[in-house]
Amino acid sequence: PRLAGEVAAARRIVRASRPHVVHAHSAKAGLAGRIAVRGRVPTVFQPHAWSFEAVGGRTAELALGWERFGARWADHVLCVSESERRTGQEAGIAARWSVIHNGIDLDRFRPGGDGDRAEARASLPLLDGVGRDAPLVVCVGRLTRQKGQDVLLRAWRRMPDAGARLVLVGDGPDRDGLEESAPPGVLFTGSCADVRPWIRAADLLVLPSRWEGMALAPLEAMACGRPVVMTDVNGARESLPPGHEDHCLVPPEDPAALAAALTALLTDPELREALSRRALRHTRASFDVRRTAEAVAGLYQELVGMSGPTTRKHTER
Incomplete structure (x- = not known):
């Protein structure tokens, strides 16, 4: 009916x-x-x-x-x-x-210049008390089964750096359950009208989706000069610059592989920087709205x- x-x-x-x-x-x-x-x-x-x-x-x-x-x-x-x-x-x-x-709108999603990470972190009250050099991973997406934040929380329990922080940016029907099951070091923003400060505050963005067509959040992060880790679902490989697959793609529903990929990037700032530079060039050349x-x-x-x-x-x- x-x-x-x-x-x-x-x-x-x-x-x-x-x-x-x-x-x-x-x-x-x-x-x-x-x-x-x-x-x-x-x-x-x-x-x-x-x-x-x-x-x-x-x-x-x-x-x-x-x-x-x-x-x-x-x-x-x-x-x-x-x-x-x-x-x-x-x-x-x-x-x-x-x-x-x-x-994506490349005029809105772009690097903020020298010091943009520190400036963005200072502008976000939720990060008060988080060390300025603490590793920060951001996941932008509606809190639903599709986006796989439950898998991400299981992966986060495996992370070796107790000082690292994970921020789930967004709201949705799964929020209560995710908050109840979240390990230490996980923060929730709730509904967020402008995700750019969170992307710029991050060391990397993660999106552990179960299915997609082509997700926008990783494109937005790469356009801001941040590396990404995402699941190998539809659109993911086509989003990435050639050669990034080994560092940036993991199987869906695999917390161990996700934790390993996040750890590898968080502990290698030179690799993050190299991936960021290539991702920025690739996104600006290929994904202009x-x-x-x-x-x-x-x-x-x-x-x-x-x-x-x-x-x-x-x-x-």
């Missing part, structure tokens, strides 16, 4: 606005939008990580069935990484695919120039 109501609401919006293109996002809204339009308007669907990766068992089978069903009403399925596209294709989703990498916007606009222009239903014959590439 809720889906039917959302389909009806989407249909009313489309009738009132008469769009040239409908761009439907994520599993639930994306399905409602596609059912509402059903090919009458050129349609782009963007999964933002696949819904069937988020669940298991029968629920995953149902989610995959909906994704396969809904693909018939998308002129393009737009993925934010090649690995996200490959996951969908290998799962049997027949679509005309486009891949446009995520981008203006380039992303131009590519999406180009896709819209392509669709406006062709009739929506005729693209359905291009089922897969």
Whole structure:
């Protein structure tokens, strides 16, 4: 019943606005939008990580069935990484695919200059009492199962430096449970409108996600000149500069590997600095949000120039 109501609401919006293109996002809204339009308007669907990766068992089978069903009403399925596209294709989703990498605002996310780490730490009251030279790891993300902070807390118990601090930046439904299970040295910011001071205060950023399309937080950290450690999920390898994989990627759900990667970087400042420099150059060259916007606009222009239903014959590439 809720889906039917959302389909009806989407249909009313489309009738009132008469769009040239409908761009439907994520599993639930994306399905409602596609059912509402059903090919009458050129349609782009963007999964933002696949819904069937988020669940298991029968629920995953149902989610995959909906994704396969809904693909018939998308002129393009737009993925934010090649690995996200490959996951969908290998799962049997027949679509005309486009891949446009995520981008970030490079005017906002940039190094703060000499002394930016110390300046950022001094500006954050939560760090009062934390030594200015204490190793600091930051995880930016909604506190949910997807982002894997529970795995990170298990990894943090293995860290050898008792003076190191881990800051979980963000809020979400898992916060109470995470706070209850957090070992010493872990801080929680709650909801945070501007994550840049936390990124600049950090020695490195970690994101132990269970699934992604292409996560933004690591791109933002690298654009600020900070190295990252993240799980080897969709989009992660495509985010990193070539050669960073051995230092910066770990398997999902592996606290021991995560702790080892964090320890290796925290105890080697020269390696951190080298990774930071390459990551900064790579991110600024490859992940400008203006380039992303131009590519999406180009896709819209392509669709406006062709009739929506005729693209359905291009089922897969």
